[in-house]
Amino acid sequence: MLRTLILKEIRDSVSTLKFVLTFMVVVVLVISGLVLGSKNYLEQRGEVNKQRQLNQKMLESQFDWLNAGWAGVIESKKPFVLSTVDNGIDNSLGRLAYVDTLNDARLDESRNLVSPILAVFGEVDLTFVVKIILSLFVILLTYDAVSGEKERGTLKLALANKIPRYQILLGKILGGFTVIAFSFILPLLFGLAFMMGFYNEVLADFNTDAWWRLLIIVAAYLLYLAVFFALGIFVSSLSHRSSTSFVVLLVIWVLFVTIIPRISLATSERIKPYESYTALQTKAYKEVSEKRAAVMDEFLPKFIQIRNRSMMQAFMGGGGQQEPTTEISEMMTDFWRQLGDVQREVMDYYDRQYERQQRSQIELAESMARFLSPTSAMSFAVQSLAGSGWARQREYIDQLRKFRIDFMNYVFEKAEAVEYHSMWDMMDKQKLDVDIGRVSFEFREETLGTVFSRAMIDMAVLALMSIVFFAASFVAFIRYDVR
Amino acid sequence: MIFEIVKKEIRVNLTSPKVVITYVVCVILILAALITGAMSYLSLKEEAVAQAAAEKDRLRNVFNYQMDFMLNGIYLYREPDVLSVLVSGVEGDAARRGRITFYTGSNFDVSKYNSTPILAIFGMLDLSFIVKVILSLFAILFTFDAISGEKEQGTLKLNFANRLKRGSYIVGKLIGNFILLLIPFVLPLILGLLIVEFTPGIDFSGDDWIRILLIALAFVLYLLVFYSMGMMVSALTKRPVVSFLILLMLWVFFTSVVPRVAVLTAQTLEPVPPLDEVRKEYFSEFGSSQEAFMNSVRGKVEELFESFRTAMNSPDGMRNMQQKQQEMLQGIQEAHDVFAREMSERGSQISREQEMKQDRQNQLAITLSRLTSPVAALDFAVDRLAKTGVYSSDEQFRDSVDDYVKSYTDYARDFLNKRPDLLSGGQGISMEKLDLSEVYPDRSFYVAEPLGESVEASIWDFAILALTAAVFLAVAVVAFLRYDVR
Numbered sequence: 001m002l003r004t005l006i007l008k009e010i011r012d013s014v015s016t017l018k019f020v021l022t023f024m025v026v027v028v029l030v031i032s033g034l035v036l037g038s039k040n041y042l043e044q045r046g047e048v049n050k051q052r053q054l055n056q057k058m059l060e061s062q063f064d065w066l067n068a069g070w071a072g073v074i075e076s077k078k079p080f081v082l083s084t085v086d087n088g089i090d091n092s093l094g095r096l097a098y099v100d101t102l103n104d105a106r107l108d109e110s111r112n113l114v115s116p117i118l119a120v121f122g123e124v125d126l127t128f129v130v131k132i133i134l135s136l137f138v139i140l141l142t143y144d145a146v147s148g149e150k151e152r153g154t155l156k157l158a159l160a161n162k163i164p165r166y167q168i169l170l171g172k173i174l175g176g177f178t179v180i181a182f183s184f185i186l187p188l189l190f191g192l193a194f195m196m197g198f199y200n201e202v203l204a205d206f207n208t209d210a211w212w213r214l215l216i217i218v219a220a221y222l223l224y225l226a227v228f229f230a231l232g233i234f235v236s237s238l239s240h241r242s243s244t245s246f247v248v249l250l251v252i253w254v255l256f257v258t259i260i261p262r263i264s265l266a267t268s269e270r271i272k273p274y275e276s277y278t279a280l281q282t283k284a285y286k287e288v289s290e291k292r293a294a295v296m297d298e299f300l301p302k303f304i305q306i307r308n309r310s311m312m313q314a315f316m317g318g319g320g321q322q323e324p325t326t327e328i329s330e331m332m333t334d335f336w337r338q339l340g341d342v343q344r345e346v347m348d349y350y351d352r353q354y355e356r357q358q359r360s361q362i363e364l365a366e367s368m369a370r371f372l373s374p375t376s377a378m379s380f381a382v383q384s385l386a387g388s389g390w391a392r393q394r395e396y397i398d399q400l401r402k403f404r405i406d407f408m409n410y411v412f413e414k415a416e417a418v419e420y421h422s423m424w425d426m427m428d429k430q431k432l433d434v435d436i437g438r439v440s441f442e443f444r445e446e447t448l449g450t451v452f453s454r455a456m457i458d459m460a461v462l463a464l465m466s467i468v469f470f471a472a473s474f475v476a477f478i479r480y481d482v483r
Numbered sequence: 484m485i486f487e488i489v490k491k492e493i494r495v496n497l498t499s500p501k502v503v504i505t506y507v508v509c510v511i512l513i514l515a516a517l518i519t520g521a522m523s524y525l526s527l528k529e530e531a532v533a534q535a536a537a538e539k540d541r542l543r544n545v546f547n548y549q550m551d552f553m554l555n556g557i558y559l560y561r562e563p564d565v566l567s568v569l570v571s572g573v574e575g576d577a578a579r580r581g582r583i584t585f586y587t588g589s590n591f592d593v594s595k596y597n598s599t600p601i602l603a604i605f606g607m608l609d610l611s612f613i614v615k616v617i618l619s620l621f622a623i624l625f626t627f628d629a630i631s632g633e634k635e636q637g638t639l640k641l642n643f644a645n646r647l648k649r650g651s652y653i654v655g656k657l658i659g660n661f662i663l664l665l666i667p668f669v670l671p672l673i674l675g676l677l678i679v680e681f682t683p684g685i686d687f688s689g690d691d692w693i694r695i696l697l698i699a700l701a702f703v704l705y706l707l708v709f710y711s712m713g714m715m716v717s718a719l720t721k722r723p724v725v726s727f728l729i730l731l732m733l734w735v736f737f738t739s740v741v742p743r744v745a746v747l748t749a750q751t752l753e754p755v756p757p758l759d760e761v762r763k764e765y766f767s768e769f770g771s772s773q774e775a776f777m778n779s780v781r782g783k784v785e786e787l788f789e790s791f792r793t794a795m796n797s798p799d800g801m802r803n804m805q806q807k808q809q810e811m812l813q814g815i816q817e818a819h820d821v822f823a824r825e826m827s828e829r830g831s832q833i834s835r836e837q838e839m840k841q842d843r844q845n846q847l848a849i850t851l852s853r854l855t856s857p858v859a860a861l862d863f864a865v866d867r868l869a870k871t872g873v874y875s876s877d878e879q880f881r882d883s884v885d886d887y888v889k890s891y892t893d894y895a896r897d898f899l900n901k902r903p904d905l906l907s908g909g910q911g912i913s914m915e916k917l918d919l920s921e922v923y924p925d926r927s928f929y930v931a932e933p934l935g936e937s938v939e940a941s942i943w944d945f946a947i948l949a950l951t952a953a954v955f956l957a958v959a960v961v962a963f964l965r966y967d968v969r
Contacts, residue, residue: 018728029740036747061773070554092576102554110576124743132739140728243723247501247624250731251508258616259512262608266519276530278560278580282537289541289551 001163005171006178013141013179022137023183029129030187031194037084037125038199044083044095045205047076052440059434065415066336068432069408072100075441077107077396080387081205082213084195086127088379088388097400097441101340101411104347105404107397126191127382130184130221131257131375135228138180139249142232144242145172146477151242155482169477173233173470180225188218209448213385216452216459220385223462224378228253230469237476260373268365274357284350291342299335306331326419333416340408348401355394362390370461377465381458384451391454396443403441410438484647488655489662496625496663505621509667512617516610517675520568525684531562531579539923543916553895556584557923559887561880564870564931565687566694568679571609572871581884583891585823588830589884610672611865614702615858616738618668619709623730625664626713628723629656630963635723639968653718653963657956661710665703672699690934694868697938701868704948705861709734711955718962742859745852753844755837772829776822783814820896827892831885845873853944857951864944870931874940883929894921 013019055073062068075097083090094107146169149155158168195203206214232249239245306328369376383389414432496502538558545551559581567574578591633639642652676695679685687695713730720726790807852859866872870879898917 021732032744032747063773063777102550124740124747128739133735136731136735140731144724243628243727246727250620250624251504254617254620258612259608262612263515266515266608269519269523276526278534279530282534282541285541286537289544 002167002171002174005163005168006175009172009175010179013176018140019179019183022133022140023187026129026133026137026183027187027190029124029133030126030191033125033129034084034191034195035199036123037087038195038202040087041079041081041084041202041205042199044076044079048078051076052436055439056434056436059439060432062432065411065418065432066101066332068434069101069336069411069415072098072102073407073439073441074098075400078443080392080445081202081210082217082386083388084202085125085214085217086382086386086388087123087125088127088383088386089390090388091123093390093393097396099400099404099407099441101336101408102343104343104351105397105400107393107400126188126221127379130224131378134180134184134221134225135253135257135375137183138225138228139232139246139253141176141180142229143236143246143249145176145233146237146480147239147245148236148242150240150480150482159482165478166474169233169237169474173229173473176233177226177229180229181222184221184225185218209445212448213451216455217382217385220378220381220455220459220462223459223466224374226466227374227462227469230466230473234469234473234476237473237480240481256373257375261369261376261379264368264372264376265365268361268368272357272361272364274361275354277354280350280354284346287346288343291346292339295335295338295342299338302331303335326417328420329416329418333412336415337408337412344405370458374462374465377458377461381455381462384455384458387445387451391451392446395446399443400441407439410435485651485655485658488652489659492656492659493663496660501624502663505624506667509613509618509621510671512608512613513610513668513671514675514678516608516613517568517672517679520571520609521679521682521685524563524565524568525682527563527567527579528684531560534558534560534580535923539919542922543919545917548898552917553585556582557891558582559884559924559928561877561929565685565691566698566869567609567871568685569609569695569698570611570865570869570871572611572866572869573873573877574871577871577877578881581880583884583888585892585895586826588827588834588888589881591881591884610675611702611862611869614668614705615861618664618702618706619738619858620734621667622664622706622709623713623727623734625660626710627717627727627730629660629714630717630966631720631726632717632723634721634966634968643968649964650960653960657711657714657959660714661707664706664710668702668706669699693934694937697941698865698868701861701864701941701945701948704945704952705857707952708857708948708955711952711959715955715959715962718959718966721967737856738858741856742852742862745855745859746848749844749848749851753840753847755840755844772822772825776818779818780815783811783818787811816899820899823892823896827888831888834885849873853947857948860944860947860951864941864948867937867941867944870937874932879931880929887924887928890924891922894918 051074055075058071059068059073062071077095077097091111094110096109097105097107099105144151146155149158159165192203231252232245235248235252236242236245239248310328366376366380370380371377380389384391538560542552542557561577561579561581563574581589581591583589628635630639633642643649680687712733713726716726716729716733717723720729787807787810849859849863853863863872867874871877
């Protein structure tokens with residue numbers, strides 16, 4: 001019996017104009033989303049290597065190793081392959097990593113900063129299709145599931161048979177959700193097939209980890225749609241006119257998708273305000289300059305002494321007949337190393353402080369939003385899994401900081417080892433011998449376990465919401481006045 | 484007669500639950516948007532002022548000239564525009580800090596979203612968002628069943644049982660319902676603006692008020708587009724359910740699909756080379772110029788050593804040597820000057836070229852999207868008027884910083900001319916103080932676009948909105964005149 005009900009439900013929904021139109025729109029959007037994502041991904045991936053070659057050239061042409069350290073390297077942020085699916089907030093986050101011995105490692109120049117036109121409307125990605133288009137489609141499919149059948153009188157007829165009420169609803173739910181899952185998964189498969197044909201390069205970058213993540217992302221999408229589906233059935237079995245249930249659902253949709261996330265941010269900003277990044281940076285800079293001055297005071301007398309001596313040596317020409325030593329290099333390097341350490345200590349302190357404050361605000365806003373809006377919960381889950389959110393950026397910066405220490409060690413090691421006869425030898429420039437492997441930053445993606453545990457709470461919230469709404473709709477339907 | 488119908492429409496609908504709910508939602512959201520807008524404006528402004536003060540403080544105490552002033556450069560901060568209270572535009576992604584260094588010219592790094600990603604995660608709730616997304620949806624909710632619904636209920640037939648002209652009926656209906664839609668927008672807006680106006684720290688100038696009026700006018704025109712579209716679709720369909728589905732589809736397309744597609748199309752048609760390629764070009768020249776510079780330095784040093792050696796054997800050798808040393812430093816300084824000027828000019832030229840390409844892409848994207856979606860037309864109009872869009876105070880700020888590069892490098896060069904030893908053996912250490920009045924521009928170093936230009940730039944958007952609304956209204960009236968009321 002249940003099978004008949006499910007099949008009937010599927011047949012009914014699939015044969016409507018509404019379905020055909022939406023399905024076509026979804027197919028087009030999913031494919032174009034994946035194509036654009038793939039193009040962006042390939043472009044960004046290419047930039048990483050180009051930037052590295054550039055770095056090598058840049059460093060080689062530097063005057064000496066200390067200068068090379070000041071100039072530093074610029075790394076293009078390595079994209080994660082799932083950025084093809086979800087762009088998250090990545091376009092607003094910095095994507096060029098600056099590493100040098102003078103400044104703290106940082107990620108700057110977001111895509112949107114460089115071309116703000118991108119920021120005006122946002123991007124078309126798979127998440128956008130699910131978040132906006134498919135959730136609306138789910139509402140369109142469910143708002144008259146119960147109240148509409150009542151209006152048309154078919155509900156009374158169905159119940160005239162010897163079928164338990166719960167079975168009718170179960171049939172509706174299973175049938176309806178099959179249609180929805182199908183109208184998302186099929187276009188997704190089309191899209192993946194399309195990628196296989198035209199962007200196989202991208203698919204080749206999918207490792208097992210990435211496939212698992214994609215699978216979980218799809219599960220999050222489906223859970224999200226399930227919440228709206230259950231909500232639609234619930235509201236439909238509470239109201240007696242389909243136009244009422246539609247208006248109610250639409251208002252809820254607007255609240256979930258656009259209002260609640262923004263309001264929870266505004267609220268948490270009020271509850272947990274924090275000092276701005278630039279303000280802290282300025283403070284830190286001030287502290288750095290003070291500490292630096294102390295290092296300078298110690299260094300200057302030594303420096304002047306050596307300079308005078310090496311001047312004399314230069315005047316004497318070859319008369320001194322001294323062996324070249326690394327004395328000058330060591331002194332200079334030590335000085336710059338000390339400056340770097342001072343700077344790192346202070347910056348680390350301020351950065352940790354900033355991060356702590358920021359994290360607590362983000363956590364507050366996120367937990368408010370995720371419990372109040374399935375859209376937020378879904379976005380957070382997908383952003384964690386696709387690496388398009390704040391978490392991967394944070395991890396990236398952490399690793400970048402560690403890399404900066406390696407970079408400084410490498411540069412100073414090299415600088416120290418240079419043998420000078422006198423300070424004037426420093427003018428004698430030779431092409432630096434750069435080991436590109438040691439000045440290139442390799443980002444290690446977080447493990448599947450880490451990202452999954454981050455996304456788990458959001459998935460759980462989504463699952464819980466859909467269970468609650470499903471249960472509520474059963475109760476409402478059992479008590480529904482079908483007349 | 485028309486007046487009677489207007490009154491009747493308002494009276495009948497004003498008490499319906501739909502209207503009451505939307506009114507409450509509107510009042511809360513509009514007030515919340517304006518107040519949070521005002522608060523975030525104040526905190527951003529405070530921050531920019533504090534940053535500029537701190538930067539001045541730093542420059543006052545510059546110790547290592549080469550490192551702190553030439554390599555590190557100077558930071559200039561942009562204060563947010565007061566109209567960001569109403570329209571945040573692309574403010575979140577716009578540059579808030581410009582940096583000028585001696586060798587690389589200007590660049591812009593900190594955006595609000597990058598330093599405070601939480602805002603990017605959730606998006607900003609501003610008045611323009613509320614009108615764009617929420618109020619347009621309400622316009623649809625108010626109109627989708629205006630005609631097809633009355634037909635379904637049978638009241639439409641009854642109306643024409645009296646001696647009522649169709650023309651006056653539809654005009655009355657259009658006016659009455661539009662007034663009904665404007666009330667929840669206009670009243671909270673006035674109230675919110677009053678609250679904002681009396682908030683300490685926020686000053687709207689006379690110009691700003693004209694801008695606000697124009698922005699409000701753009702919002703009203705935009706609502707009229709969706710309103711008349713709703714009426715048109717309602718008059719073209721027989722069942723409210725159908726008209727709603729069509730309208731919702733159109734709404735989704737206009738608000739979220741079409742503008743994005745337009746931007747993407749522009750990106751494909753007018754590609755802008757990625758930044759790293761531009762950098763590559765720059766640095767490949769940097770390398771050769773630097774080599775030339777180093778060669779000339781080396782030559783000078785050789786010369787000096789040579790003269791030292793000869794000086795050792797002559798009676799007034801020491802005096803000669805000092806003079807020679809002075810000459811060498813001067814020579815190095817001159818070579819450095821040429822090198823730095825070349826590089827900074829080349830840098831600016833490259834970024835100008837890049838900007839021009841970006842500009843062409845932007846123009847195409849703007850043209851495409853404003854022609855295909857009223858949302859885009861509204862966005863561009865209000866962003867421009869509020870000075871928070873793609874061509875906005877951010878743009879003006881960037882231009883002004885670029886212009887300032889020259890005075891900065893001139894100053895730095897003059898300073899070096901006086902103290903050539905700063906570059907070489909002295910390791911850039913200077914006990915001489917920088918003259919702040921020359922190094923750091925005062926707050927008015929960039930001015931926002933004048934009102935006339937903003938209006939001129941947004942006039943197209945107004946025209947497009949007005950035209951679209953007029954076409955929809957005309958179709959709605961014609962369709963109603965031919966409507967089968969049975």
